[in-house]
Each structure stands twice: as C-alpha cells, then as structure tokens.
Amino acid sequence: MEVTFIRVLLMFGIAFFAYMHSWFGSTMWNRPIVVAPLVGLALGDLEAGIKLGATLELVFMGAFPVGASNPPDFVSGTIIATAYVIMSGQSISSAVILAVPIATLVLLIDNLQMTFLLTGASHLADREAEKGNIKGVERIQIIAGIGNKILLALIVALGFYLGVPFIETVLSYVPEFVTHGLDIAAGIIPAIGFAMLARMMVTKKMVPFLLLGFLLAAYLNITVVGIALFGIVVILLYMNFNENQPKEAYPDDNEF
DSSP, X not given: OOOOHHHHHHHHHHHHHHHGGGGGTOOOTTSHHHHHHHHHHHTTOHHHHHHHHHHHHHHTTTOOOBTTBOOXXXXXXXXHHHHHHHHHTOOHHHHHHHHHHHHHHHHHHHHHHIIIIIHHHHHHHHHHHHTTOHHHHHHHHHHHHHHXXXXXXXXXXXXXHHHHHHHHHHHHTSOHHHHHHHXXXXXXXXXXXXXXXXXHHOOTTTHHHHHHHHHHHHHSOOOHHXXXXXXXXXXXXXXXXXXXXXXXXXXXXXXX
C-alpha cells in the first residue's frame, strides 16, 4: 500500500479531528477505539481498524490527564501504529510495540511546543487584557489553541508520510531486549488501566456486580458481549426495583 498525498491529508484530518475533542466539552472522540477505526476506514481496512482500536484502547485505558500531568499522546500513537499495521500487514502486537514509544515521544514534543507557543500566547493575551481588549484576548486564545492542534496533526501526518520503511529502519536499531520488554509491558499495561478504573469506580454497591461479571466469565465461559447484555438486564431490574421504593419526604441537601 502506497503513501499518497490524499492519505497523508486524511491522516492529518483524523489527527486534527481527534485533537479538537477538547473544544467541544471533551467529547472523548480522541480515544483509540474511535480513532483507529477512522484510520482503518481511510486506508480501506475498517475491520483491522476496529480490532486495533479495541486493542490500543486497552493499552491506553488508564491514560488520562491528572492536574498538570499529561498522559502519553495516544492519538499520534494510535494513528501511526494503526497505519503501520494495516499498510505492512504486521500483527496487532506490532501496533502495541509502536504505539507506546510514539505516544511518549510526541508527548515530549507537545510539552516543548506548549512551553513556547502557549506561553508566548499567554503573554500576548495579557497585553491585550491590560488594554481592555476582550476581543483580542479571545482571538489569541482561539488562534493559539487551534494552532497547537494543527501543529500536532502535522507531526502525525509527517510520521505517516515517512512511512513503513522509515519506521522499520528505526525499529531495526531497537535492541531485542527492549522489544521483548515492551511485549511484556503491553500485556501488563491493560491490567494497570483496568486497575486504575476499578479504583475510581468500585464501591460497596458496585462490588457485587463486578463479582457477578467475573463469575460469569470464569465459570460459565460467557463472552464479554454476553456479560454486557446480562448487565443491561440487571440494570433494568435494578432501576425498576428502585422505582417501587418509597421516596423520602425530604430530598438530600446535596441534590440542591
């Protein structure tokens, strides 16, 4: 599969679309499970894109910003790794090996450009604020914010344009023990992601449902889809049961 200008443009568009998710209330359409199928659709292999999206979503499931700490840039890792696998015919594990280092590298580049670009834009906005020019502040914010996303999308498009031979050349210089270590890490990272999510979500009320799902999978060999369908039934029963419970005369103050 050849790298054409149209495909490079499509990768730029997908990357820009993904990076702009925060402009619309953090829609989460930048997640691998959304981005990878778009890459697969653009490259003519939607099935592979869906499979890669599900796999990379597990890898980056625990990746989310906490305070001033940014996670690896999984948008770039997802797009370039998915394109590499589809265009070269490699296994899905190859995408995992590529995605994490690429995401980490682009995160470093993003931190550098934010240090200079967005800091400089903040100083310009301060000057406009001192003049009382609110429109000027808004204009700088829009230009700097969109410019940041365009720059990141260009980096992704450049990585795609350099193509599979360049990526294979880079990988050939990676020692075998590093690749083996990344294979092991790829198996551990999804578990860490699940653990981080479970730590935030699991409560005394949620534990029975978590245990039920585990028992269905472990002892009845029910697939994930089957467990999800069971979960829908349990939720509907739970909601109907709660509707029949008497309401409190006075609602909790927190509801106000």
